[in-house]
Amino acid sequence: MVGQLGHPSPVKPLRLGVADAGEVLTLQRAAYVTEARAHADFDLPPLLETLEETRAALESLSWGIRESGRLVASVRLTVTGKVGVIGRLVVAPDRQGDGLGGALLRAVEELAPAPVTVFRLFTGSKSVGPLHLYAKHGYRETHRTPEHNHELVHLEKARVHAPG
Numbered sequence: 815m816v817g818q819l820g821h822p823s824p825v826k827p828l829r830l831g832v833a834d835a836g837e838v839l840t841l842q843r844a845a846y847v848t849e850a851r852a853h854a855d856f857d858l859p860p861l862l863e864t865l866e867e868t869r870a871a872l873e874s875l876s877w878g879i880r881e882s883g884r885l886v887a888s889v890r891l892t893v894t895g896k897v898g899v900i901g902r903l904v905v906a907p908d909r910q911g912d913g914l915g916g917a918l919l920r921a922v923e924e925l926a927p928a929p930v931t932v933f934r935l936f937t938g939s940k941s942v943g944p945l946h947l948y949a950k951h952g953y954r955e956t957h958r959t960p961e962h963n964h965e966l967v968h969l970e971k972a973r974v975h976a977p978g
Contacts, residue, residue, distance in 0.1 A: 825879055825913075825914065825917040825918075825921075826879075827877040827878065827879055827889075827917075827918055827921040827922075827925070828877060828878055828879070828880060829876070829877060830872055830876040830877060830878045830888060831872055831873075831876070832869045832872050832873060834872060834876075834878065834885065834888075835865055835868040835869040835872055836865065837885045838868055838872065838876070838878070838885065838888050839863065839865055839868045841885055841886075841887075841888060841904055841906060842860050842863065842868070842888070842902060842904050843860070843861055844906060844907055845860075845904035845905060845906065845907060845910075846858055846860040846861050846904065847861075847907075848907065848910075848943075849937075849938055849940075849941055849944075852938065852940040852941060852942070853938050853939075853940050853941075853962070853963070853964045854963060855961075855962050855963065855964070857962070858938075860902060860904075871890055871902075872890075874890070874891070874892060874893075875890065875891040875892070875893065875922075875925075875926075875927075876888065876889065876890045876891070877889055877891075877918065877921060877922060877925065878918075879914055879917070879918060881909075884906075885906075886905065886906045886909045886914060887903075887904065887905045887906065887909065887914040887915065887917075887918050888902065888903075888904055888918075889901075889902065889903040889904075889918050889919070889921075889922050890902045891922050891925075891926055893926070893927055893929070893930055895929070896929055896930060896931040896932060897930065897931075897932055897933075897934060898922075898926045898927075898930040898932070898933045898934070898973075899933075899934050899935065900919070900922055900933055900934070900935040901935065903915060903918060903919060903922075903935070903944075905918075910943070911943075915944075915947050916947060916950070916951060919947070919948075919951055920951070923971075923973065923974075926973070930973060931972065931973050932970060932971070932972050932973060933953075933970065933971045933972075933973065934956075934968065934969070934970050935948065935953065935968075935969055936966045936967060936968045936969065937966070937967055937969075938961070938964055938965075938966060938967070939958065939964045939965040939966070939967050940964055941967075945967065948969050951971070952971045953969035953970065953971045954969060954970060954971065955967055955968065955969055956968050956969065956970045
């Protein structure tokens, strides 16, 4: 993570918890407005999630990146057996394009529990930035599912190496 665009020093993801729910929800809503516009759908689940739902989600594996105390990126990981499902990878709108999303994606892949051998995630078919990011990091499309006036693109990546 050293040398990321806009980050001359290492980016260190921190574990997030229930106490971070308000900040995570605010960040999530700000980040997903762009996706909602691209898909002409302001009923995206991340925009409708409640504070209680965010608190519940943060009881499991979640990480974030803070800059000067401000939460600027976050991600969640749900583990079922050997599968790690990456969700809600968000970056503050004013920090998008600076390498934080890629840094957090690599971090969650490294920090996932040892049994995880494959990562899965999805994004909207009109999410140009996220689709580019995921392809750049080795994720490949497995299938699509209908969602309102667009499709969800499901992607997968085998874990390169499990922690030892």
